[in-house]
Amino acid sequence: MIFHDSIQEAKQYGRDAVKEMTARNIPATPDNYAVWYAYVSGRDPDLSRMISILDGNGQSFTAAICSDLYNKSFASGIDEAALNATTDRIESEMKRILSYVGEAGQGAANYSTTLATAHGDILDSKNVESLTSAVTKVLTETRKMEEMNKNLEHQLANSTDEIGQLRDDLEDMRKEAMTDALTGIANRKLFDMELRDLAKEAQETGDELSLLMLDIDHFKKFNDTYGHQTGDQVLKLLASTMTKTVKGDDIPARYGGEEFCVILPGTNLKDATAVAENIRQRVSSKTLVNRTTKEDLGKLTISIGVGQFDLGESLADLIKRADQALYEAKHSGRDCVKTQNDIGANTQTFN
The missing domain is CATH 1.10.287 (Helix Hairpins)
Structure with a gap:
């Protein structure tokens, strides 16, 4: 998992993580600290959901449960x-x-x-x-x-x-x-590896590299209304649409929860924006219907942020810029594409 927090944010998240562990009588081991840092920063929706369920059920955070949380969020994933x-x-x-x-x-x-x-x-x-x-x-x-x-x-x-x-x-x-179990596309670990390798290659060759950050609009409301099983089907539909839309060496990945990414090697900002718009249109053109009840669930829409890699910058900066562009899309009415050029002066990171 990539963290791209400022020094002040990191300090605050660190204090909050220790506070959460202390409240649950969890020892502050490095593995546990990583879990609760990610939890308080709010960047891993799946982890937040698991902890909320455990809290809701009144379960104690035993060593086994803590180990399971770490393995699901940070370990290699290999059995x-x-x-x-x-x-x-x-x-x-x-x-x-x-x-x-x-x-x-x-x-x-x-x-x-x-x-x-x-x-x-x-x-x-x-x-x-x-x-x-x-x-x-x-x-x-x-x-x-x-x-x-x-x-x-x-x-x-x-x-x-x-x-x-x-x-x-x-x-x-x-x-x-390296595969997301639900959607079948690259998971966060593979995304991190591929982005790192492609950025290194871009540094060596001077090739362009762009990144799309996608988020399903009002997904929490959709989940609460129709249930997690239907929500899972929506996630799979988006992953399938992304896979069918991108071409060649492009890499679609699930970033976490309802957030997805597409790595676009050899692609500048203008062309990446065109790819993003194509994905958005294909997704919004689909009508969601419950196969069992035949109930019309309405339209699925997504917001997309687009960033282009600047040679010499850190990957954290690229991800943050694409994330900020996604924030602009969310606050511009959703169901749209915004690029790093649209980022406002007072934009904050959208998590």
Whole structure:
């Protein structure tokens, strides 16, 4: 999670985080501090919802619950049990391969000794019988070596297949850890990684890079009226529309709650604004209908802020600028696109 707070904001959030932990008798460990800093700053709607539910149910914030909150919001997202199991399988397979190679090496050494002995026997042979015996010994050991090599080839082929499967398993785990479970698009962790890498690339090449920040208008009211399940369907609809609208190397991602982002490499502010407007129009053109009751749920609208990366600036500045443009869109009637050029002098960050 990227924090882009001023020194004064960070101090206040830090004090508020400690106050919240103290009120709930939660030890101020680094992991817990990260959770409650994010909570009081209000930048992670999913985390805020989880804590509100726990508070509403009167649950105590045990070590297990605190650990779960941290893992859901900050950890890598990889199932540790599955990762450990895969690691154990890789270690086991490597030991098997080393065993195969060791056996083959010993067999090759024995074969070499046999050939050296047979060579001497052949040179010392005085008759056909002794020569035949020496040649037969070489033939027998050669066949043994051939059979051993066949077994080694078969064993190594099996190990290759197993390692290939393990590689695929690890790739699946990596993708799962970087994908938003509800919408199927990039999650916050992958967004942070991709934005960092693309900004670094832009620094090196001088290419343009833009960022869209999207927020569903009146989503809380929609959720309260129709329920979280319907709200989840709306989130999936927006993610699907974004994915179908963007092209090439563009990266749509869920930033948190009802906020989404699109990273647009090789795109200037003008073209990024056109992409944003295209997304907005496609979303607003859809009519929401409850599939079960056939109830007309009205129109879905979104507000979008657009920022362009300035070479040499921090990513926090880019995100904050796009966030401020989103704030302008929200306070200009919603269902519109605003860019960093529209930011007013008194604009504050919209969370």
